[in-house]
Amino acid sequence: MPIRYRIIDGILQGLNIKFGNFIEQLLRNVVEIDKGVRVMPDLGKKIRLFFTSVTDALIYITERQLPNSSDDCSPAFSDLLDRILEIEHAATDEQRQSITKDVDVLF
Structure with a gap:
C-alpha cells in the first residue's frame, strides 16, 4: 500500500479513537446528570x-x-x-x- 494511503489510514484511525473517547465521556456525563438514567x-x-x-x-x-x-x-x-x-x-x-x-x- 502506498505511504500516503497508510498515512491517511493512520489519521482516520486516530480520529475514530478520539471520537469514541468523546462519545464515552458524553455518555458518562448523561448518566451523571440525568438521575432517571441508570447503567x-x-x-x-x-x-x-x-x-x-x-x-x-x-x-x-x-x-x-x-x-x-x-x-x-x-x-x-x-x-x-x-x-x-x-x-x-x-x-x-x-x-x-x-x-x-x-x-x-x-x-
Missing part, C-alpha cells in the same frame, strides 16, 4: 438474545439520521417498543433465533 450491568459484554429477525431489523433505527427528524424521540421509542412486543408475543419459538450482540451502551 445496566451488561454494559461492555456480549449478550445472547432470542428474538425474531424482524425485531432485529427494527432495532436499528435509521430515521434519526435524517436531517428533518424530530428532537423528541419519545413517541418513536414508544412505537418501537410496542411494535417489538407485538411481534415477539405473536412469534413462535421456531421463529426466534439466537443472536449475540456486543453491548457498548445500555441504559
Whole structure:
C-alpha cells in the first residue's frame, strides 16, 4: 500500500479513537446528570438474545439520521417498543433465533 494511503489510514484511525473517547465521556456525563438514567450491568459484554429477525431489523433505527427528524424521540421509542412486543408475543419459538450482540451502551 502506498505511504500516503497508510498515512491517511493512520489519521482516520486516530480520529475514530478520539471520537469514541468523546462519545464515552458524553455518555458518562448523561448518566451523571440525568438521575432517571441508570447503567445496566451488561454494559461492555456480549449478550445472547432470542428474538425474531424482524425485531432485529427494527432495532436499528435509521430515521434519526435524517436531517428533518424530530428532537423528541419519545413517541418513536414508544412505537418501537410496542411494535417489538407485538411481534415477539405473536412469534413462535421456531421463529426466534439466537443472536449475540456486543453491548457498548445500555441504559
